[in-house]
Amino acid sequence: MLSEWDRRFIELAFLEAKKSADAGGLPIGSVLARGETILASGHNQRVQQSDPIAHGEMDCLRKAGRQTTYKDTTLYTSLSPCMMCSGTIVQFKIPRLIINDIENFGGNEDFLRERGVNVIDAAHADSIALMRDFIANNTELWNEDIME
Numbered sequence: 001m002l003s004e005w006d007r008r009f010i011e012l013a014f015l016e017a018k019k020s021a022d023a024g025g026l027p028i029g030s031v032l033a034r035g036e037t038i039l040a041s042g043h044n045q046r047v048q049q050s051d052p053i054a055h056g057e058m059d060c061l062r063k064a065g066r067q068t069t070y071k072d073t074t075l076y077t078s079l080s081p082c083m084m085c086s087g088t089i090v091q092f093k094i095p096r097l098i099i100n101d102i103e104n105f106g107g108n109e110d111f112l113r114e115r116g117v118n119v120i121d122a123a124h125a126d127s128i129a130l131m132r133d134f135i136a137n138n139t140e141l142w143n144e145d146i147m148e
Helices: 004-022 056-064 083-091 109-114 125-137 139-145
Strands: 029-034 037-043 074-077 096-099 118-121
Touching: 004 029, 004 037, 004 056, 004 074, 004 096, 004 125, 029 056, 037 056, 056 074, 056 083, 083 109, 109 118, 125 139
Parallel strands: 074 096, 096 118
Antiparallel strands: 029 037, 029 074
Protein backbone atom coordinates (compact mmCIF):
# COMPACT_ATOMS: atom_id res chain seq x y z
CA MET A 1 0.00 0.00 0.00
CA LEU A 2 1.28 3.42 -0.95
CA SER A 3 1.22 6.22 1.59
CA GLU A 4 0.57 9.89 0.91
CA TRP A 5 4.35 10.43 1.13
CA ASP A 6 4.98 7.62 -1.34
CA ARG A 7 2.67 9.29 -3.82
CA ARG A 8 4.46 12.63 -3.35
CA PHE A 9 7.88 11.06 -3.91
CA ILE A 10 6.63 9.09 -6.92
CA GLU A 11 5.56 12.40 -8.43
CA LEU A 12 8.90 14.00 -7.57
CA ALA A 13 10.75 11.15 -9.35
CA PHE A 14 8.57 11.86 -12.39
CA LEU A 15 9.37 15.59 -12.20
CA GLU A 16 13.09 14.76 -12.05
CA ALA A 17 12.61 12.62 -15.17
CA LYS A 18 10.97 15.56 -16.95
CA LYS A 19 13.83 17.80 -15.84
CA SER A 20 16.30 15.47 -17.54
CA ALA A 21 14.20 15.25 -20.70
CA ASP A 22 13.88 19.04 -20.83
CA ALA A 23 17.70 19.25 -20.70
CA GLY A 24 18.10 16.82 -23.61
CA GLY A 25 18.71 13.72 -21.51
CA LEU A 26 16.91 10.49 -20.82
CA PRO A 27 13.73 10.96 -18.79
CA ILE A 28 14.66 9.02 -15.68
CA GLY A 29 14.41 10.47 -12.19
CA SER A 30 14.92 9.18 -8.69
CA VAL A 31 14.34 10.14 -5.05
CA LEU A 32 15.89 8.67 -1.90
CA ALA A 33 13.85 9.14 1.26
CA ARG A 34 14.06 8.14 4.89
CA GLY A 35 10.45 8.05 5.98
CA GLU A 36 8.94 11.43 5.13
CA THR A 37 12.34 13.09 4.68
CA ILE A 38 13.91 13.45 1.25
CA LEU A 39 17.63 12.73 1.40
CA ALA A 40 18.20 13.56 -2.26
CA SER A 41 16.69 13.58 -5.70
CA GLY A 42 18.37 13.32 -9.06
CA HIS A 43 17.96 12.46 -12.69
CA ASN A 44 19.75 10.77 -15.52
CA GLN A 45 22.62 12.96 -16.70
CA ARG A 46 24.40 10.51 -18.96
CA VAL A 47 23.95 12.73 -22.02
CA GLN A 48 24.30 16.07 -20.24
CA GLN A 49 27.58 15.12 -18.51
CA SER A 50 28.79 12.58 -21.06
CA ASP A 51 29.01 10.16 -18.14
CA PRO A 52 27.89 6.57 -18.81
CA ILE A 53 27.32 5.94 -15.09
CA ALA A 54 25.20 9.04 -14.40
CA HIS A 55 21.89 7.15 -14.33
CA GLY A 56 18.99 8.64 -12.41
CA GLU A 57 19.46 6.41 -9.38
CA MET A 58 23.22 6.94 -9.32
CA ASP A 59 22.83 10.73 -9.53
CA CYS A 60 20.37 10.64 -6.64
CA LEU A 61 22.60 8.43 -4.49
CA ARG A 62 25.64 10.64 -5.18
CA LYS A 63 23.67 13.69 -4.10
CA ALA A 64 22.58 11.91 -0.90
CA GLY A 65 26.23 11.67 0.09
CA ARG A 66 27.58 9.26 2.64
CA GLN A 67 25.00 7.46 4.73
CA THR A 68 25.78 5.29 7.73
CA THR A 69 22.92 3.05 6.68
CA TYR A 70 20.32 2.73 3.96
CA LYS A 71 18.32 0.08 5.82
CA ASP A 72 15.52 2.52 6.64
CA THR A 73 15.26 4.17 3.21
CA THR A 74 13.07 3.93 0.14
CA LEU A 75 14.33 4.58 -3.36
CA TYR A 76 11.77 5.88 -5.85
CA THR A 77 12.59 5.69 -9.54
CA SER A 78 10.65 6.69 -12.62
CA LEU A 79 11.88 3.64 -14.57
CA SER A 80 12.82 0.13 -13.51
CA PRO A 81 16.53 0.15 -12.68
CA CYS A 82 19.16 -1.36 -14.96
CA MET A 83 21.48 -4.05 -13.64
CA MET A 84 24.12 -1.49 -12.57
CA CYS A 85 21.60 0.44 -10.50
CA SER A 86 19.97 -2.77 -9.23
CA GLY A 87 23.36 -3.99 -8.05
CA THR A 88 23.90 -0.71 -6.22
CA ILE A 89 20.51 -1.04 -4.52
CA VAL A 90 21.48 -4.52 -3.34
CA GLN A 91 25.01 -3.41 -2.34
CA PHE A 92 23.64 -0.54 -0.23
CA LYS A 93 20.92 -2.80 1.23
CA ILE A 94 18.13 -0.40 0.28
CA PRO A 95 15.11 -2.38 1.48
CA ARG A 96 12.29 -0.76 -0.49
CA LEU A 97 12.06 0.29 -4.12
CA ILE A 98 9.07 1.95 -5.74
CA ILE A 99 9.13 1.95 -9.54
CA ASN A 100 6.92 4.24 -11.62
CA ASP A 101 7.34 2.34 -14.90
CA ILE A 102 8.18 -1.29 -15.57
CA GLU A 103 6.34 -1.38 -18.90
CA ASN A 104 8.96 0.37 -21.04
CA PHE A 105 11.96 -1.24 -19.38
CA GLY A 106 12.15 -3.90 -16.75
CA GLY A 107 13.47 -7.31 -15.94
CA ASN A 108 15.52 -6.82 -12.78
CA GLU A 109 12.57 -6.88 -10.39
CA ASP A 110 12.98 -10.59 -9.63
CA PHE A 111 16.75 -10.14 -9.12
CA LEU A 112 15.99 -7.47 -6.53
CA ARG A 113 13.20 -9.41 -4.83
CA GLU A 114 15.40 -12.51 -4.58
CA ARG A 115 17.86 -10.36 -2.64
CA GLY A 116 15.29 -9.09 -0.16
CA VAL A 117 14.22 -5.81 -1.75
CA ASN A 118 10.53 -4.99 -1.45
CA VAL A 119 9.78 -3.96 -5.06
CA ILE A 120 6.55 -2.06 -5.67
CA ASP A 121 5.16 -1.23 -9.11
CA ALA A 122 3.47 2.17 -8.87
CA ALA A 123 2.27 2.01 -12.50
CA HIS A 124 2.53 5.81 -12.76
CA ALA A 125 0.74 6.69 -16.00
CA ASP A 126 2.64 9.93 -16.65
CA SER A 127 6.03 8.23 -16.23
CA ILE A 128 4.99 5.42 -18.54
CA ALA A 129 3.78 7.85 -21.20
CA LEU A 130 6.87 10.07 -20.92
CA MET A 131 9.25 7.14 -21.44
CA ARG A 132 7.12 5.56 -24.18
CA ASP A 133 7.17 8.84 -26.12
CA PHE A 134 10.88 9.33 -25.50
CA ILE A 135 11.74 5.86 -26.83
CA ALA A 136 9.55 6.39 -29.92
CA ASN A 137 11.16 9.75 -30.68
CA ASN A 138 14.74 8.99 -29.62
CA THR A 139 15.27 5.35 -30.54
CA GLU A 140 18.99 5.70 -31.25
CA LEU A 141 19.71 7.45 -27.93
CA TRP A 142 17.57 4.93 -26.03
CA ASN A 143 19.39 2.00 -27.65
CA GLU A 144 22.72 3.60 -26.76
CA ASP A 145 21.62 3.92 -23.14
CA ILE A 146 20.60 0.28 -22.82
CA MET A 147 23.55 -0.86 -24.98
CA GLU A 148 21.45 -2.35 -27.77
